[in-house]
Amino acid sequence: MALPPLQIAIVGLGNVGTGVAKILMEHPDRIRQRSGRMVEIRKAVVRDLQKPRDITLPPGVLTNDMESVINDPNIQVAVELMGGIHPAREVMLRLLEAGKDIVTANKALLCEHGDEIFECARRHGRTVCFEAAVAGGIPIIAAVGQSMAANQILGIQAILNGTTNYILTEMLLRGQSYEEALQGAQDLGYAEADPTLDVNGTDAAQKLGILAQLSFGCKVKATDFHVSGIDKLERTDIQYAKELGYTIKLLARVRLVNGQLELSVRPTLVRQDRPLAQIHGPFNAILLDGDVVGTVWYSGRGAGQLPTASAVTADIIDLAIGRAQLTFACLDLWRETPPFELVPPNDTTSRYFLRLTVEDRPNVMAEVTGVLGRHGISLATVIQPEAPEVDASSTAVPRVPLIIMTHRTSTGNLAAAERELDQLAVVHSPRMVLAVAD
Amino acid sequence: MALPPLQIAIVGLGNVGTGVAKILMEHPDRIRQRSGRMVEIRKAVVRDLQKPRDITLPPGVLTNDMESVINDPNIQVAVELMGGIHPAREVMLRLLEAGKDIVTANKALLCEHGDEIFECARRHGRTVCFEAAVAGGIPIIAAVGQSMAANQILGIQAILNGTTNYILTEMLLRGQSYEEALQGAQDLGYAEADPTLDVNGTDAAQKLGILAQLSFGCKVKATDFHVSGIDKLERTDIQYAKELGYTIKLLARVRLVNGQLELSVRPTLVRQDRPLAQIHGPFNAILLDGDVVGTVWYSGRGAGQLPTASAVTADIIDLAIGRAQLTFACLDLWRETPPFELVPPNDTTSRYFLRLTVEDRPNVMAEVTGVLGRHGISLATVIQPEAPEVDASSTAVPRVPLIIMTHRTSTGNLAAAERELDQLAVVHSPRMVLAVAD
Numbered sequence: 001m002a003l004p005p006l007q008i009a010i011v012g013l014g015n016v017g018t019g020v021a022k023i024l025m026e027h028p029d030r031i032r033q034r035s036g037r038m039v040e041i042r043k044a045v046v047r048d049l050q051k052p053r054d055i056t057l058p059p060g061v062l063t064n065d066m067e068s069v070i071n072d073p074n075i076q077v078a079v080e081l082m083g084g085i086h087p088a089r090e091v092m093l094r095l096l097e098a099g100k101d102i103v104t105a106n107k108a109l110l111c112e113h114g115d116e117i118f119e120c121a122r123r124h125g126r127t128v129c130f131e132a133a134v135a136g137g138i139p140i141i142a143a144v145g146q147s148m149a150a151n152q153i154l155g156i157q158a159i160l161n162g163t164t165n166y167i168l169t170e171m172l173l174r175g176q177s178y179e180e181a182l183q184g185a186q187d188l189g190y191a192e193a194d195p196t197l198d199v200n201g202t203d204a205a206q207k208l209g210i211l212a213q214l215s216f217g218c219k220v221k222a223t224d225f226h227v228s229g230i231d232k233l234e235r236t237d238i239q240y241a242k243e244l245g246y247t248i249k250l251l252a253r254v255r256l257v258n259g260q261l262e263l264s265v266r267p268t269l270v271r272q273d274r275p276l277a278q279i280h281g282p283f284n285a286i287l288l289d290g291d292v293v294g295t296v297w298y299s300g301r302g303a304g305q306l307p308t309a310s311a312v313t314a315d316i317i318d319l320a321i322g323r324a325q326l327t328f329a330c331l332d333l334w335r336e337t338p339p340f341e342l343v344p345p346n347d348t349t350s351r352y353f354l355r356l357t358v359e360d361r362p363n364v365m366a367e368v369t370g371v372l373g374r375h376g377i378s379l380a381t382v383i384q385p386e387a388p389e390v391d392a393s394s395t396a397v398p399r400v401p402l403i404i405m406t407h408r409t410s411t412g413n414l415a416a417a418e419r420e421l422d423q424l425a426v427v428h429s430p431r432m433v434l435a436v437a438d
Numbered sequence: 439m440a441l442p443p444l445q446i447a448i449v450g451l452g453n454v455g456t457g458v459a460k461i462l463m464e465h466p467d468r469i470r471q472r473s474g475r476m477v478e479i480r481k482a483v484v485r486d487l488q489k490p491r492d493i494t495l496p497p498g499v500l501t502n503d504m505e506s507v508i509n510d511p512n513i514q515v516a517v518e519l520m521g522g523i524h525p526a527r528e529v530m531l532r533l534l535e536a537g538k539d540i541v542t543a544n545k546a547l548l549c550e551h552g553d554e555i556f557e558c559a560r561r562h563g564r565t566v567c568f569e570a571a572v573a574g575g576i577p578i579i580a581a582v583g584q585s586m587a588a589n590q591i592l593g594i595q596a597i598l599n600g601t602t603n604y605i606l607t608e609m610l611l612r613g614q615s616y617e618e619a620l621q622g623a624q625d626l627g628y629a630e631a632d633p634t635l636d637v638n639g640t641d642a643a644q645k646l647g648i649l650a651q652l653s654f655g656c657k658v659k660a661t662d663f664h665v666s667g668i669d670k671l672e673r674t675d676i677q678y679a680k681e682l683g684y685t686i687k688l689l690a691r692v693r694l695v696n697g698q699l700e701l702s703v704r705p706t707l708v709r710q711d712r713p714l715a716q717i718h719g720p721f722n723a724i725l726l727d728g729d730v731v732g733t734v735w736y737s738g739r740g741a742g743q744l745p746t747a748s749a750v751t752a753d754i755i756d757l758a759i760g761r762a763q764l765t766f767a768c769l770d771l772w773r774e775t776p777p778f779e780l781v782p783p784n785d786t787t788s789r790y791f792l793r794l795t796v797e798d799r800p801n802v803m804a805e806v807t808g809v810l811g812r813h814g815i816s817l818a819t820v821i822q823p824e825a826p827e828v829d830a831s832s833t834a835v836p837r838v839p840l841i842i843m844t845h846r847t848s849t850g851n852l853a854a855a856e857r858e859l860d861q862l863a864v865v866h867s868p869r870m871v872l873a874v875a876d
Contacts, residue, residue, distance in 0.1 A: 023588055023730060034587045034768065131585070137731045139585030146761075147569070147577030149472045150461055150751035275737075278716065292461060293575045293748035296738035299713075300731065310731035313588035321768055323584075326761045330472065 005038035006320045009069040009100075011045045011091065012081035013062075016105060016132070018055050019309030020079060020316075025055075031313070035320035043069050066091060070098045077319050079312060080104040089113050096120045096128075101324070103315040105132035105308055108197075111206035115219055118331070127328040129315035134207045135160055135284040137300035137307030139314070143288065144214050145331060151290030153215040155255030157437070160207040160265075162282035162302040163191045163198040164230050164250045168267075169280045171238045172247060178233055190282045190303075200229035201250065205265045208252040214331070215254070216261055218339035225263035226345060226411070233267055237355055237432055240403045241269050244381060246353075247277040251437060255289075262343045269353050269436040276437075346412030351380065351436035354404040359397045359426040367424055368402060375417040381405040399428060405436060443476035444758045447507040447538075449483045449529065450519035451500075454543055454570070456493050457747030458517060458754075463493075469751070473758035481507050504529060508536045515757050517750060518542040527551050534558045534566075539762070541753040543570035543746055549644035553657055556769070565766040567753035572645045573598055573722040575738035575745030577752070581726065582652045583769060589728030591653040593693030595875070598645040598703075600720035600740040601629045601636040602668050602688045606705075607718040609676045610685060616671055628720045638667035639688065639703045646690040646703055652769070653692070654699055656777035663701035664783060664849070671705055675793055675870055678841045679707050682819060684791075685715040689875060693727075700781045707791050707874040714875075784850030789818070789874035792842040797835045797864040805862055806840065813855040819843040837866055843874060 010017045024031055024039055031039050044057055049064050069075055078100040082088045088109050092102060093116075102121070104110070110117065110133055121128045131141045135158070144153065159165050163185055170181035182199070185191035197203045205222035212220045230250050241248050246269035254263045270277040275297060279285040284302025289295050301307040318324035358364045369379060383403040406414075414433070421427050448455050462469055462477055469477050482495055487502050507513055516538040520526045526547050530540060531554075540559070542548070548555065548571055559566045569579045573596070582591065597603050601623055608619035620637070623629035635641045643660035650658045668688055679686050684707035692701045708715040713735060717723040722740025727733050739745040756762035796802045807817060821841040844852075852871070859865050 027588075027590075030590065031588075036768070137734055139581055139734075142580060142585050143577055146756070147580050147752055148748075149755045150465075150469075150748045152465075152468065275713075275716070278713070290748065292751070293745050294739050296575055296577075296736070298734070298736055300734035307731050310586075310588045310728065313730070314585050317587045318584070321764050323761055323764045323768075326759050326764070330474070330759055330761075 003037035005040045007040050007042045007074045008077040009043040009075045010079045013044050013046045015305045016308045017081040019305040020312045023313050035317045077101045096126045101127045103129045107133040107206040111209040127325045129324050131315050132308045132311035135302045136311050138298045148290050151292045155289040158252045158286040160204040160252045166190045166282040199231045201227040201265045204252045212254045216340050228266040230267050260343045261340045262348050267434050348411045349408050352406045353434040355432040356402045357428045358402045360400045364426045371420045375413045377409045378407045441475040443478045445478050445480045445512045446515040447481040447513045448517045451482050451484045453743045454746045455519040457743040458750045461751050473755045515539045534564045539565045541567045545571040545644040549647040565763045567762045569753050570746050570749035573740045574749050576736045586728050589730045593727040596690045596724040598642040598690045604628045604720040637669045639665040642690045643703045650692045654778050666704040668705050698781045699778045700786050786849045790844045791872040793870040794840045795866045796840045798838045802864045809858045813851045815847045816845045
């Protein structure tokens with residue numbers, strides 16, 4: 001091979017960065033064969049030089065000086081694995097201006113500032129690769145941007161957050177509470193010390209935003225659509241869903257409805273016999289629906305050191321070959337697609353699962369169903385479990401759950417009905433409202 | 439866009455060829471956006487100009503003159519959809535020599551003569567794209583050759599033939615006989631009038647050969663490893679497998695065992711709770727196991743007009759962009775991988791399901807299990823169903839099925855035991871031997 005080595009810098013040597021360095025250092029022959037050239041780590045930028053690390057780099061590689069990367073004309077590719085928006089955004093823009101191609105796993109940054117980053121890359125004739133930003137082990141960016149090129153994508157349904165899928169699996173299969181399952185996920189390293197962005201749906205929403213941008217050519221931020229997490233779910237919701245034949249998943253979804261886009265990330269009841277219901281543990285799964293190919297289905301580990309490092313390394317090899325540059329230029333072509341408008345939030349429709357807490361006294365069912373009926377919401381199933389035995393000495397009216405599955409209705413109708421239910425003296429908190437997948 | 443239109447010829451205007459022509463003609467803007475240029479069908483070569491067709495091409499496009507493609511320097515890409523080995527091989531070589539890049543769905547040709555075709559392409563600086571040759575709707579060629587580039591692939595388990603999977607599903611879920619299910623598949627267009635290559639495993643074996651070649655760098659023909667089909671299966675096998683907690687699938691499999699490759703295509707018992715057991719109907723599914731990423735899972739329609747046409751069109755777009763040319767050059771790099779040897783057939787190991795037909799008399803079980811024991815084959819499960827009621831007037835000894843699941847053993851041991859079982863007076867045909875997946 002006549003090509004000189006590709007010299008790269010890894011910016012951020014955490015879990016994934018260490019994984020990438022290990023792959024490159026442990027398999028130099030494999031990487032050389034598949035890239036057609038050597039790939040050399042010239043710098044690895046960290047904040048703390050003294051921190052003990054799970055890898056030994058050659059002398060002179062580890063540095064805390066970002067300028068040593070920016071100012072080194074031999075470094076052609078920077079692998080941004082700092083995460084977060086600041087200072088990652090500023091660093092990435094400077095790297096692009098300095099003529100480096102970028103490989104990144106930073107979904108937050110791309111979802112919020114992807115347009116600025118991509119525009120900067122184009123202005124400087126550079127390429128940004130981001131396969132690792134969405135569903136690490138699943139090559140979904142290549143699938144959407146390349147393999148599905150003959151298709152208009154019609155919809156995506158996905159489990160994009162492995163942490164929450166692990167928690168939901170433990171709640172379902174082991175009957176754990178949300179808190180117990182979260183603790184287990186943290187013990188196993190599936191959840192961070194601060195799990196907020198995973199459990200409140202933000203992480204999945206950022207990934208969905210990137211997929212929607214790629215599939216439909218329009219910029220969608222995680223704040224532009226309905227996002228809710230699993231942190232309010234109770235064991236009892238999982239249990240009632242199971243009785244009804246459903247499994248609760250944190251479902252990220254985008255679909256074209258009459259030329260408009262409907263997006264959401266929320267805990268959703270999925271019928272037990274559907275493939276998405278059978279994805280257990282810290283896995284991701286994606287169902288892509290194309291107008292030519294039909295439905296194509298992907299699953300794999302969505303996060304973790306090695307699956308994400310595998311995607312990052314594939315991007316580095318793609319850059320070494322020169323293929324990533326062509327792919328990035330094509331994304332530019334895709335931008336010509338007329339952007340789709342989002343369906344106004346109140347007009348989005350779904351079937352719903354409601355768990356109300358009501359007083360166990362006559363006429364309650366009539367009052368509740370009357371409210372729903374007045375808002376045009378028709379019922380598919382109602383479960384009113386038998387009340388628990390009551391302490392005869394208590395004067396309080398016992399409270400019981402009331403489970404209702406609705407037929408399809410709009411978010412606006414449902415919200416209006418919810419407001420009216422709140423006015424009823426017989427309805428108390430907690431109230432749980434979950435979507436039901438078709 | 440400054441690039442001139444890409445002019446292509448479609449060679450073979452059957453089901454898939456018509457699908458490709460329709461996509462290109464019905465969505466010119468989509469194709470232009472994603473290719474960065476127009477894609478024009480300049481010729482469509484058919485055998486019979488008079489045959490009624492489901493598509494109307496512009497005047498002058500339809501021809502039965504292959505030379506009009508070979509001699510037209512404006513045609514840069516030929517889409518070979520003739521199928522079969524002759525004359526497709528000779529046509530493809532002439533097209534490459536005439537300077538055309540090739541897109542093909544021809545698995546038989548690539549599996550048997552891929553090395554010759556690829557070598558000819560390289561000699562003439564041409565590219566061969568073949569995403570459509572394996573599991574049409576699933577972008578598995580891109581996945582193996584590109585997205586998994588950081589990995590040594592360790593194994594592949596796949597359902598690669600939609601026709602047989604449809605038949606097995608009907609036998610399982612509707613209790614149909616093999617003949618009934620095959621007839622149904624033919625009525626629905628899932629099976630050809632002559633279904634031999636599907637049902638005897640050849641089609642799946644050719645696809646596995648291509649995947650093995652791509653994943654492990656060594657040439658494997660469909661005749662180099664154990665291939666058996668579903669045409670001898672009986673309802674009763676499906677039923678006993680189900681009782682034992684398994685579903686029978688035509689499983690194509692390759693794995694690295696101690697640095698050697700073990701390949702097979704055969705009806706295999708898969709545990710009901712495994713994802714492959716849940717692929718029903720005319721679908722394909724592929725489990726790829728990489729040493730870095732772990733297991734990645736793909737599913738979709740494996741054949742049919744539009745899924746295959748979607749893959750062919752993606753390849754045409756890839757050629758228009760120039761990306762396919764780089765990818766093809768990379769496959770060349772992959773060839774450097776030291777080729778793996780195949781495990782000698784008698785040394786391959788598996789668990790097995792045996793259905794024997796034995797006489798219902800004392801000591802039969804001891805005789806049969808004695809034979810297996812002498813060959814070092816230990817038993818996991820035995821089912822000896824109660825004998826049917828016997829016509830008291832008959833003097834024949836009644837025959838009953840005997841179902842045995844073995845622990846792991848070698849093909850050689852099993853074959854030796856089978857030969858000895860054949861010598862037993864109490865064992866009659868039919869005898870069914872199926873592999874059991876781990």
